Amino acid sequence: MTDFFSAIPKAELHLHIEGTLEPEMMVALGQRNRVAIPFASVEEVRAAYRFTDLQSFLDIYYAGAAVLREEEDFHDLAAAYFDRAAADGVVHAEIFFDPQTHTHRGIPFAVVVRGLLSAIEGAKARHGMTVGLIMSYLRHLDEEDAFATLDQAEPWLDRLVGVGLDSSELGNPPAKFARVFAASRERGLRLCAHAGEEGPADYVREALDVLRVDRIDHGNRCLDDPLLVARLAREAMTLTVCPLSNVALRNVASLDVHPIDRMLNAGLRATVHSDDPAYFDGYVAENYRAVAAARGLSREQVVTLARNSFLGAFLSDEALAGHLAQLDAFVRG
Numbered sequence: 001m002t003d004f005f006s007a008i009p010k011a012e013l014h015l016h017i018e019g020t021l022e023p024e025m026m027v028a029l030g031q032r033n034r035v036a037i038p039f040a041s042v043e044e045v046r047a048a049y050r051f052t053d054l055q056s057f058l059d060i061y062y063a064g065a066a067v068l069r070e071e072e073d074f075h076d077l078a079a080a081y082f083d084r085a086a087a088d089g090v091v092h093a094e095i096f097f098d099p100q101t102h103t104h105r106g107i108p109f110a111v112v113v114r115g116l117l118s119a120i121e122g123a124k125a126r127h128g129m130t131v132g133l134i135m136s137y138l139r140h141l142d143e144e145d146a147f148a149t150l151d152q153a154e155p156w157l158d159r160l161v162g163v164g165l166d167s168s169e170l171g172n173p174p175a176k177f178a179r180v181f182a183a184s185r186e187r188g189l190r191l192c193a194h195a196g197e198e199g200p201a202d203y204v205r206e207a208l209d210v211l212r213v214d215r216i217d218h219g220n221r222c223l224d225d226p227l228l229v230a231r232l233a234r235e236a237m238t239l240t241v242c243p244l245s246n247v248a249l250r251n252v253a254s255l256d257v258h259p260i261d262r263m264l265n266a267g268l269r270a271t272v273h274s275d276d277p278a279y280f281d282g283y284v285a286e287n288y289r290a291v292a293a294a295r296g297l298s299r300e301q302v303v304t305l306a307r308n309s310f311l312g313a314f315l316s317d318e319a320l321a322g323h324l325a326q327l328d329a330f331v332r333g
């Protein structure tokens with residue numbers, strides 16, 4: 001469907017490339033690579049997607065990633081994503097990948113990155129899309145493992161824009177990764193961290209104070225803490241909010257009570273993204289469309305979300321100005 005929500009130019013800032021593995025591709029790659037998955041059909045895969053919390057999702061998400069083995073697999077996964085993103089009005093994407101999910105299965109770091117980088121070249125050529133790659137540390141593993149991952153990334157550092165922090169949040173506070181985030185910053189990488197998705201507002205504060213992040217992924221739970229909200233607004237800190245994910249993982253009861261407009265009204269630089277769209281039933285335009293309908297967002301509020309996505313991106317001043325001009329031209333029609 002091409003409508004206002006898919007046409008408006010936007011940046012995707014919160015997307016796990018492993019979370020774009022559609023059931024059809026999971027089954028096809030399982031066959032291509034002779035990797036057994038615990039599902040007999042595409043329908044069985046889909047039927048398994050009934051999550052009760054973050055961990056129940058992560059268990060299936062990591063199991064599904066087992067079909068990704070060859071450079072070509074990572075290429076095909078990302079190329080399919082970029083085609084969908086282009087159709088959704090994404091002109092700039094900063095995508096997460098989870099190296100440890102693959103290196104722990106014996107897949108070399110270089111295989112993953114080479115596949116993703118060749119798909120990125122294709123997205124530039126086919127869609128004129130610009131793409132940044134963000135290496136995300138798995139927080140359920142220890143900091144030493146994250147340091148080993150940073151070492152493996154050394155030959156590729158100029159191809160990465162930043163690092164992130166994802167996986168099981170509760171019990172794995174940001175401070176656990178203080179040293180590896182400092183080391184990542186010293187290598188010129190930008191920093192983001194998932195915080196306040198399931199974890200408390202204090203994890204958001206820790207991501208700011210201890211990790212010194214440039215961007216917060218999710219951040220919803222900041223709303224429990226008015227002083228923190230005021231600070232995030234004052235610092236113009238971007239929060240990459242994922243409405244369909246929030247509902248699928250039961251962090252928000254339903255879209256009808258999603259706080260996206262509360263966040264905007266509080267002066268927060270909130271943006272809307274898709275997280276793991278193959279698992280949560282909707283890419284970025286569908287996230288815009290669904291939350292706008294459920295919350296009755298005005299056209300102006302939707303434009304603010306798109307503008308915030310560019311303001312929160314890791315773009316040069318020149319590239320940012322170009323995207324904002326493109327958005328303004330779109331709004332003027």
Ligand code: HPA
Pocket residue numbers: 016019054166167168169194197245275276
């Ligand atoms: O929503 C998420 N939260 C934490 N880790 C993740 N890894 C993929 N998606 C997510």
Ligand SMILES: [Zn+2]
Pocket residue numbers: 014016166194217275
């Ligand atoms: Zn996420």
